[in-house]
Amino acid sequence: MPHWIDDPATLAERLATRPARVGLDTEFVRERTYWPQLALVQIAFGAGDDDVLLVDPLVPGMPAALAPLLADPTVLKLMHSAGEDLIALRHACGVVPTPLFDTQVAAALAGVGAGIGYQRLVQDLFGVALPKGETRSDWLRRPLSPAQLEYAVDDVLYLFLVHDRLAAELDALGRAAWLAEDCARLVANAERDEPERWPHLALRAAAFFDTDAQHRLLRLLRWREAQARESDRPRAWILDNELATQLARTPPADRAALQARLDAQPKAPRKLGDALWRALTTPLPDEQEAPPVRQDDRDRTTLRRMQDAVGARSAELGLPDGVLASRRWLQALLDGEGWRGPLAGWRRAELEPLLAPLLHPAGDNANASV
Secondary structure (H helix, E strand, C coil): CCEEECCHHHHHHHCCCCCCEEEEEEEEECCCCCCCEEEEEEEECCCCHHHEEEECCCCCCHHHHHHHHHHCCCCEEEECCCHHHHHHHHHHHCCCCCCEEEHHHHHHHCCCCCCCCHHHHHHHHHCCCCCCCCCCCCCCCCCCCHHHHHHHHHHHHCHHHHHHHHHHHHHHHCCHHHHHHHHHHHHHHHHHCCCCCCHHHHCHHHHHCCHHHHHHHHHHHHHHHHHHHHHCCCHHHHCCHHHHHHHHHCCCCCHHHHHHHHHCCCCCCHHHHHHHHHHHHCCCCCHHHCCCCCCCHHHHHHHHHHHHHHHHHHHHHCCCCCCCCCHHHHHHHHCCCCCCHHHCCHHHHHHHHHHHHHHCCCCCCCCCCC
8 A cells, every 4th residue: 555645754764764765756736826736746665556656745734844855866866757847856955866766767768658658558569448537637636536546646656667678678788868858858958947938939820020020029928928927827827929910010109008019808817917028028137149930941851851850760769759959949940059958968979970961061161069
C-alpha cells in the first residue's frame, strides 16, 4: 500500500535517508490561475506500491519539507513530461528538481516516439494498460477518492522500469549526453521562468500586419503576460488573443475610444483600460529588434529546404519528426536568432553542417549568430 503523508515531520523522517534515484510526479490544477496550484506530489523509492509516498502539499510546511529532496544533486529525479511539474514545484517549494531524467524526452531520443504520453509509453514498453480516468478530476479536494489514489500511484510506479530500459537504449546509441543536455535545459528554463520574448510570433494573424501593428501586438502581449503573472490569472482572462489582435491592427484614436471598444465586448478588461492604453501606446525599448512575422516566399522556400534537410538527418538517426528541430526552432534560426536554446549543443553539431549552406548560400559572407 502507498503511504499518505500529511505531516511535514513524517516526510522529513522518510527523506532522511535518500536513495540514488526517485520517481517523481505531481498533480496540479491550473484552470483558474496563471501559476499551477500544486495539489499532490508522488514520490517512488522503488517499483512497488509500498515504496510510494503520496505527499499532501496543501498542508502548511509540507513544501518546505519537500525542498531538500528536490534540490539534492545526488538524487536523480525520474519524471515524465516534466515541464509544468517543474514550474508547479518551483512555485510551491521554491526549488526545481535536479538532476532530471525526463522519460518523455528519453523516449524521443531513443526513437520510441515524440511527445509520447506516460500511459502509452508504459503500454508500448511493458504491455501494461494504465487507467486514464482521473486525469481531469479535482485534485484539490480532500479526501481524494480511491480511484484518484490508484491513478496517482500508477503515475510513478513504472518510472524505475522505464528509466532502466531507456537509459540502456540511450547508452547503446551513444545519446546519454544528449538527454543530459536536454534535461539540464528544462531545469534551467524552469529556474529562470522567463516569459517568451517575442510572443507575437505565435499568432498567425500577425503575419498580415505591418511593422507598427506587430509592435503594438508585442506591447499588448507582454503587458498581458506581466498582468497574468502578477494577478495569478490565466492570460485569456486578462486579454484574449482576438481582442489583442483587433487593437493592434486598428488601434483606437484615444483613451475614450479604447474604453468604448472595451465596453462593447463582454470579456474585455474594462477596469484595466488605463493600463491597457499605456501598454498600447508606449514603445518598448527593444521592439525595433523584434523579428517580423513574415509571409515572404523566399523565406518559405528556405524554411522548406531546412525542414527537408532536418527530416533526412532525423531519418538517418532514427529520430521522430520534430525532435531534432521543430519548425518554430528553424524559423527562429532563419530570423537570425542563432544557434541558441534547444538548437545549441548536440543539435548544432548535427545540423550546422547541413543548414549553414542554406542559411548562407555561396556569395553570402554573413556569419551565423552564436
